[in-house]
Amino acid sequence: MLDTIVKNAMIPQGDELVKANILVEDGKIVGITRKEFEARNVIDAEGNMVLPGCIDSHTHFMDPGFTHRETFTTGCRAAAYGGITTVIDMPCCSVPSVRGVPEMEHKLEAIKPQALIDFALWGGVTGEDVREEKHFRIVREQAEAGVVAFKVYMTPSVPSYPRVTDPEMLETFKAVAETGLPVGIHAENFAMTDFYTQKFIREGRLDAPAWAEARSILAEKVAIELGISFAEEVGARLHIVHMSTGIGARLVGEAKMRGLDVTSETCPHYLVLNYKDAMSEYGAFAKIAPPLRTEEDNEILWEGLQNGSVDFIATDHAPYEIATEKAKQGMTIWTAFPGIPGVETMVPILVSEGYNKGRLTLSQLVDVLSRNAAIHYGLYPKKGAMFIGSDADFTVIDLDREWIINKEDQQSMAKYTPLHGMKLKGKVVKTIVRGKVVFDEKKGIMVNPGYGQFVKRQTISKLDKVIRFPSINDIF
Numbered sequence: 001m002l003d004t005i006v007k008n009a010m011i012p013q014g015d016e017l018v019k020a021n022i023l024v025e026d027g028k029i030v031g032i033t034r035k036e037f038e039a040r041n042v043i044d045a046e047g048n049m050v051l052p053g054c055i056d057s058h059t060h061f062m063d064p065g066f067t068h069r070e071t072f073t074t075g076c077r078a079a080a081y082g083g084i085t086t087v088i089d090m091p092c093c094s095v096p097s098v099r100g101v102p103e104m105e106h107k108l109e110a111i112k113p114q115a116l117i118d119f120a121l122w123g124g125v126t127g128e129d130v131r132e133e134k135h136f137r138i139v140r141e142q143a144e145a146g147v148v149a150f151k152v153y154m155t156p157s158v159p160s161y162p163r164v165t166d167p168e169m170l171e172t173f174k175a176v177a178e179t180g181l182p183v184g185i186h187a188e189n190f191a192m193t194d195f196y197t198q199k200f201i202r203e204g205r206l207d208a209p210a211w212a213e214a215r216s217i218l219a220e221k222v223a224i225e226l227g228i229s230f231a232e233e234v235g236a237r238l239h240i241v242h243m244s245t246g247i248g249a250r251l252v253g254e255a256k257m258r259g260l261d262v263t264s265e266t267c268p269h270y271l272v273l274n275y276k277d278a279m280s281e282y283g284a285f286a287k288i289a290p291p292l293r294t295e296e297d298n299e300i301l302w303e304g305l306q307n308g309s310v311d312f313i314a315t316d317h318a319p320y321e322i323a324t325e326k327a328k329q330g331m332t333i334w335t336a337f338p339g340i341p342g343v344e345t346m347v348p349i350l351v352s353e354g355y356n357k358g359r360l361t362l363s364q365l366v367d368v369l370s371r372n373a374a375i376h377y378g379l380y381p382k383k384g385a386m387f388i389g390s391d392a393d394f395t396v397i398d399l400d401r402e403w404i405i406n407k408e409d410q411q412s413m414a415k416y417t418p419l420h421g422m423k424l425k426g427k428v429v430k431t432i433v434r435g436k437v438v439f440d441e442k443k444g445i446m447v448n449p450g451y452g453q454f455v456k457r458q459t460i461s462k463l464d465k466v467i468r469f470p471s472i473n474d475i476f
């Protein structure tokens with residue numbers, strides 16, 4: 001008898017939803033059919049939309065080392081509640097930070113027993129590694145160990161993960177280019193953000209929007225321009241992480257038109273919030289780097305998701321402890337830690353504000369939530385697809401359900417969000433990983449810590465080199 005059937009699923013076929021039953025054996029899709037099958041496990045999707053498992057390719061789950069903020073288990077819980085089946089965790093927010101295979105193995109030892117959903121890892125390389133002339137070696141070794149990309153910071157972040165100067169960034173690009181993997185940059189010009197931050201502090205500004213004004217749109221623009229120049233020079237695959245500006249989307253679009261391998265992601269908060277409103281209302285709870293921007297930026301980034309200059313969506317989930325890191329006595333907008341949680345709200349926001357409001361077609365929704373990140377990071381078509389042989393990872397969404405984001409209800413240890421109070425239409429009702437229900441809205445989390453698996457890079461692939469699989473209608 002068949003292992004598992006996901007029945008009454010409305011699955012995406014181009015821009016149409018088609019009713020089907022998905023057959024699962026050993027955690028993989030073995031058939032998609034209109035016929036009825038007996039199975040030991042029956043998962044009823046109840047006519048809801050079933051997407052290929054959604055991927056958050058940019059998380060900081062803080063483990064090991066910063067577990068007063070989040071543990072890998074609480075991060076996975078929040079992600080599963082939010083319909084995420086795979087996360088790709090960043091190298092910087094752990095002790096030690098990941099800047100080589102030994103640190104990567106240390107992290108894996110800590111997080112593997114805690115994982116509820118599948119996960120891959122970003123590799124790390126810093127300015128200090130370049131100064132010590134070991135960047136080529138550590139990049140090569142981490143690539144061989146299965147990381148999917150490398151992260152570089154142009155501005156200071158975690159003290160144990162030093163930023164790069166401009167020439168150090170060029171050096172990291174050369175090292176990563178040799179591996180064929182993407183290099184993701186935190187794109188803000190350090191000299192500019194630092195100068196205006198010091199200036200505003202001297203002038204005594206303590207209003208929350210000052211944080212955003214000190215880190216200007218121009219500072220992101222020139223950082224992206226430099227990144228593109230360097231990538232073109234050395235043939236690196238450049239990825240702009242958490243891109244916040246409309247001008248950024250235009251620059252990435254132009255670089256693509258010139259044939260460069262430049263990609264970008266944006267985050268839900270850069271699509272639906274602007275700095276003036278959100279920072280005035282939520283203060284440090286809306287403090288992130290890069291900062292929230294303007295309504296005009298929101299709209300251009302939506303256009304970017306439509307026209308492909310923004311390749312996919314990710315959260316930059318970075319929770320902090322309210323009592324000590326966000327709202328400690330005497331803390332100002334300058335000293336509170338920058339970061340917000342996001343894994344739980346990414347999919348619902350894209351469904352509600354993107355698909356349900358007509359900004360994204362169904363195929364665009366699938367591309368930006370699942371397919372494109374899987375391709376970009378070499379996890380495709382194991383992840384990010386509903387092919388025969390793909391992992392049976394699904395995000396089940398009730399498209400009509402109306403609900404309101406409540407900071408207190410979040411599964412993340414961070415009980416704050418500048419999205420608090422936002423009304424949405426569309427809710428995650430089940431999250432399925434390799435054929436098992438990990439989250440069910442009526443029952444909560446259904447697997448034990450350790451169920452989630454470490455996924456290594458499968459192939460080095462490029463977005464434009466992948467040909468769409470024939471329609472599933474051919475398989476019926």
Ligand SMILES: [Zn+2]
Pocket residue numbers: 058060090242316318
């Ligand atoms: Zn980040």
